[in-house]
Amino acid sequence: MHTRAIRAAGATVAGVASSSAASSGRASARLGVPAFASTEQLLLDPDVDVVHICTPNTTHAELALSALAAGKHVVCEKPIATTVDDARRIQRVAAETGLTVAVPFVYRFHPMVREAADRVRLGGLGAVHSVQACYLQDWLLEPGDDDWRVDQQLGGPSRAFADIGSHLCDLVEFVLGERIGRLSARTRTVLPQRGGQPVLTEDLVALLFETASGTLGTAMVSQMAAGRKNRLALEVMGTEASIAFDQEAPDTLWLGQRRESRTLVRDAATLSEDAARLAIVPVGHPMGYQDAFNAFVRDAYLTLGGGEAHGLPTAADGVRAAVLTSAVLTSASAGGEWADVSSPDTTAVEPTVHRAASPT
DSSP: OHHHHHHHTTOOOOOBOOSSHHHHHHHHHHHTOOBOSOHHHHHHOTTOOEEEEOSOGGGHHHHHHHHHHTTOEEEEOSOSOSSHHHHHHHHHHHHHHTOOEEOOOGGGGSHHHHHHHHHHHTTTTSSEEEEEEEEEOOTTOSTTOOOGGGSHHHHOSOSHIIIIIHHHHHHHHHHHTSOEEEEEEEEEOSOSEETTEEOOSOSEEEEEEEETTOOEEEEEEESOOTTOSSEEEEEEEESSOEEEEETTSTTEEEEEOSSOEEEEEOOTTTSOHHHHHHOOSOTTSOOOHHHHHHHHHHHHHHGGGTOEEETOOBHHHHHHHHHHHHHHHHHHHTTSOOEEOOOGGGSSOOOSEEEOOOOO
């Protein structure tokens, strides 16, 4: 996904580094890019401007900080860190150096998500009062299903929420234009063992949340939802209308009103300005996840030379995800007690425009 998006942005993939020379060689052959002998060699290369970190979760913070220390911009897969302190450290260093740290919350880059956010912002739903959301997958449904993400030493203390729940909550906050203020969480580990090893991370999460304005919401996150491959769905309900997005049908929005319901189709001629700029394919021709990923990388690269990018998820959003993940685990361990996630550095939604300093 990353290499396709890099090329679509008009950039060159300088090379790949993995955990060993042999692993780098395999990745090089698969992706059709040169191989670096080590991460250190990659970071020392003066021709490398930005480093994409696509490694296991527990290695993200160290690699991101090393890249920033080497003067490189960073695109880091979420979570940018498996602790709040490490995430904040990355945010602080990025601010001090003027370097971009972008996090692939790419569902923001579907044109119809931007359209939904604009309609909420402009009051098209009336006063928003409630949200229902879900992110459902089934790739870990069976006892024989296993992956490095299940291992706490590689994936971190949270799995289902950190992996996909963070995407869902980012989308909720982005569309609403406000932060979740507090949440109550319950988690469950359905299968106690995978691959002959005990499972210490959650298979599913149920959330009840409330925003500062009083909007109530529910969210279900599961990696064991039979038949669901990647169903991220969000419905926002207001006093005049409701609007719903499903990323498995990303070219449409459902708009519900008391006396009629209709489907809005992606058409740049009728969308808001922010949505229309992302609608790069003619109406009637499908757009999808790779298009959203490409738009994210293109916008991230715009900031490398001091340009502007609307709605770019940055290190602050990585911190936000870490705060929410920590709160989910804390609440669940206390039997679902409310956890406050309105700390001063995470209450304000990121500005719609991000500008980084020019690279040195």
